[in-house]
Amino acid sequence: MDSKFPGKVLPYIFLLPTIIVCGMFIYYPAAMTFRASMYQSLFFGAREKFVGFQNFTRLFTSPDYLRSLRITIFFAILVVAIGLSLSFMIAVLLNRKLRAAKALRISLVWPYALSPAVAGTIWLFLFNPHSGLVNYFLDTVANIKPDWFSNPKLALTMLVVTAVWNNFGYNLVFFLAGLQNISDSFVEAAEVDGAGFWVQLRHIIIPLISPTTFFLLVININYAFFDTVGMVDVMTKGGPANATNLLIYQLYKDGFQNFNSGLAAAQSLILFLFVVGLTLVQFRTTGRMVHYGG
Amino acid sequence: MNFRNCKVLGIVLVAVLMLGAIVSAAPVKVTLWHSMGGENKNIMDGLINEFNTTQSEVEVQAIYRGTYPEVLNAAIASARAGTAPTLVQIYEVGSLAAIDSGVFVPIDEFLTRDMVDWSDYMDAVFNYYQVAGRQWSMPFNSSSAILYINADLFRKAGLDPNNPPSTYSEIIEASKQIVESGAAPYGITWPLHTWFVEQWMAEQGAPLVNNDNGRSARPTSINTDSAEMKRIFTWWKQLYDEKLWINAGVEDWDQANALFMGQQVAMEITSTSDVTFLTQAGKEAGFEVITAQLPVPDEVPRVGVVPGGASIWVVGNKPKAESEAAIKFLIWMSAPEQQVKWHKGTGYFPIRKSAVDLLEKEGWFKENPNFEVALKQVLDTQSSIGTQGALIGRFQEVRDILEEAFQKVMGGSTVDAALKDAKTKIERSFADYNSLF
Incomplete structure (x- = not known):
């Protein structure tokens, strides 16, 4: 049976709404960003001058920018690795038949309802070196009161904790859904065969949940690269001495504070290509290990 | 019809x-x-x-x-x-x-x-x-920026709140006395903000940038290598190194106020726009707040504020x-x-x-x-190029870079190196800005 679409024009008419929306909100801005990256500009293009690739050469020869790049990669690795493993472990524990499972789930998921800026504000209070709960606790237990804002390593630690906490609920929901989709028959069969908890985890649960893990990996990398700008702004403003100046925050500062949209456009292109590249590599490598269906 | x-x-x-x-x-x-x-x-x-x-x-x-x-x-x-x-x-x-x-x-x-x-x-x-x-x-x-004093902590430390410190060295001495007497954990705070640096440049009658502080033409260079600027940074560094000044965070006005109200410090330098708020807050927390003029470097006469x-x-x-x-x-x-x-x-x-x-x-x-x-x-402010205030297009970027410079100093860099690096960055920003006009 050969079911062909009638006419040559009709399919395009059906596609038109999507094309218009994508064109207006994705392709046109992307093209404008590409154009803007070739210009020195002020006040959102009110004044501009063509400079070719100067914005890019500037960025790649700037020690500050390269340092931000390294910090961002390090930050992303930490956020993704800690975030995913922690939420996976908790999800496995929560997936058992617990009495307070529902209440626990809700209380663990709610941080996701907060925007990164709000999460930043909350942790800012907790990490306050002089009146925050974290230091109060550390002072009582270990008699130390670290200055989370003035030490580069501590400041980055603080951001990682906040970012992991903020995105924890999201990861948990997906892991829980993934775990509940694993048919009981596999687990029961394994139990009959005498497989213990760790063996089940390694040979059944982790392979079967790999599509979810893979999806979360991509989402979390995007989160670490793009969604953390509000958090940084609230908590450290990129300091101390640029130690937490993530790429996206530098972009925000150049674009929306220094009126330098050309440089910001170049940065957003770099960031875009970087994340696209990373995602493609993941599909090529990690993606092969993923089992769909089962 | x-x-x-x-x-x-x-x-x-x-x-x-x-x-x-x-x-x-x-x-x-x-x-x-x-x-x-x-x-x-x-x-x-x-x-x-x-x-x-x-x-x-x-x-x-x-x-x-x-x-x-x-x-x-x-x-x-x-x-x-x-x-x-x-x-x-x-x-x-x-x-x-x-x-x-x-x-x-x-x-x-x-x-x-x-x-x-x-x-x-x-x-x-x-x-x-x-x-x-x-x-x-x-x-x-x-x-403008002024000094707020917690008079009760001052008395506790054996200082006279009616004779407030008015110079850089007096601030250091008073802070030492506050910390050593145990009246408060730190002497003084203010937000890590370039605004204060701007005020202290004006107090010394020094312009922040060239071209008459940007008033006769868009500026092309910044006076971070001047004796006035080094004086500010050196003093600030000493306060930090000796744990007399506490970092309230970059441009974090609220945190500086919180430290003062929480009696973690006996002095705060901040905007006069908080006189009503801090005086009242002190009353509610049970201590007396007294204001004093912005302290200035010892060697130079007080010119005024921006x-x-x-x-x-x-x-x-x-x-x-x-x-x-x-x-x-x-x-x-x-x-x-x-x-x-x-x-x-x-x-x-x-x-x-x-x-x-x-x-x-x-x-x-x-x-x-x-x-x-x-x-x-x-x-009392004398009219001068310094007190008229600088005109800079990307002023916020300049503020950021100088704030970053002090954070580098806190991280162990020398004042000269941090300020030199800041100068290079700021002047490139000036050149970029000016090239569009």
Whole structure:
């Protein structure tokens, strides 16, 4: 049976709404960003001058920018690795038949309802070196009161904790859904065969949940690269001495504070290509290990 | 056409005419974007509400749009999109960006000499917003940096709060005494903010940038390698190294106030716009707050401060009626009576001489000496290139870079190296900016 679409024009008419929306909100801005990256500009293009690739050469020869790049990669690795493993472990524990499972789930998921800026504000209070709960606790237990804002390593630690906490609920929901989709028959069969908890985890649960893990990996990398700008702004403003100046925050500062949209456009292109590249590599490598269906 | 139709037509005509009358009597709407948060927002809303209810020609709608840099940015962006408000409150250092953006018109285009008496405005304030012979905006909230003292902690440390430290070395000595006596864990705090550096440059009569502090032409170099700048950084570094100054965070005004109110420090340097708030907060927390002049370097005579704060700018390309209504509001807002209320409610100093007279007549400063210090510091300011304040297009970037420089110093870099690095970055930013004009 050969079911062909009638006419040559009709399919395009059906596609038109999507094309218009994508064109207006994705392709046109992307093209404008590409154009803007070739210009020195002020006040959102009110004044501009063509400079070719100067914005890019500037960025790649700037020690500050390269340092931000390294910090961002390090930050992303930490956020993704800690975030995913922690939420996976908790999800496995929560997936058992617990009495307070529902209440626990809700209380663990709610941080996701907060925007990164709000999460930043909350942790800012907790990490306050002089009146925050974290230091109060550390002072009582270990008699130390670290200055989370003035030490580069501590400041980055603080951001990682906040970012992991903020995105924890999201990861948990997906892991829980993934775990509940694993048919009981596999687990029961394994139990009959005498497989213990760790063996089940390694040979059944982790392979079967790999599509979810893979999806979360991509989402979390995007989160670490793009969604953390509000958090940084609230908590450290990129300091101390640029130690937490993530790429996206530098972009925000150049674009929306220094009126330098050309440089910001170049940065957003770099960031875009970087994340696209990373995602493609993941599909090529990690993606092969993923089992769909089962 | 029969009689019936005529009647209907007549009714419609009358209705249209009446509607027209109502429309023309409706007040002209004026929108204002501002950055006054917290308690100061309530005072601002109160004033605007009073204006709206006491006359029927103009209706002002005020919207809080975030911090100063955010408001400036939002205003320029919205003007590009054609959705700008009528009036925008812009912080002092945003002035050159506001002018260069082409979004605003100088206020003297609407204000003739008989509408406002500029000679009644404080010289320091008036001078700041005077660029290339034109009055660009209506001064509104002006402030400078002063020293706040927790008098109870001072006495506890064996210091005399009525003889406050006034120089850099006195601040160090007093802080040492506070910490050693155990009165407070740290001596002093202020937000890690370049604004204070700007104030201390002015106190030494030194311009921040070249070309007459950016007043005769857009600046091309910054005086971070000057003796004045090094003096500031060296002293600040010593306070930090000896654990006498505590870092309240980058541009974090609230945190600095929290440290002072939490009695973690016995002194705070911050804006005069917090006089009302901190005096009151001290009272509630059970300690006495005394204000003193901004401490200055030992070696140089006190020249004066730059009027910080903000002014209100008029957006161009608006209907004439709207702009004129906005001007009416601005004249009212900067009138002595309103300035008196604004000053009492916030601590921003009154920008008009007649407002100061009003306050003196009712004995306000005698009863509230904390406010007098703030005002006196501005009145004593000598007119110079340094105290007129710098004009820089990307001023916020300069502030960022200098804040980063001090953070590097805290991380172990030398003052010279950090300032040299800052100079290179800032001057490249100047060159980029200037190349677009």
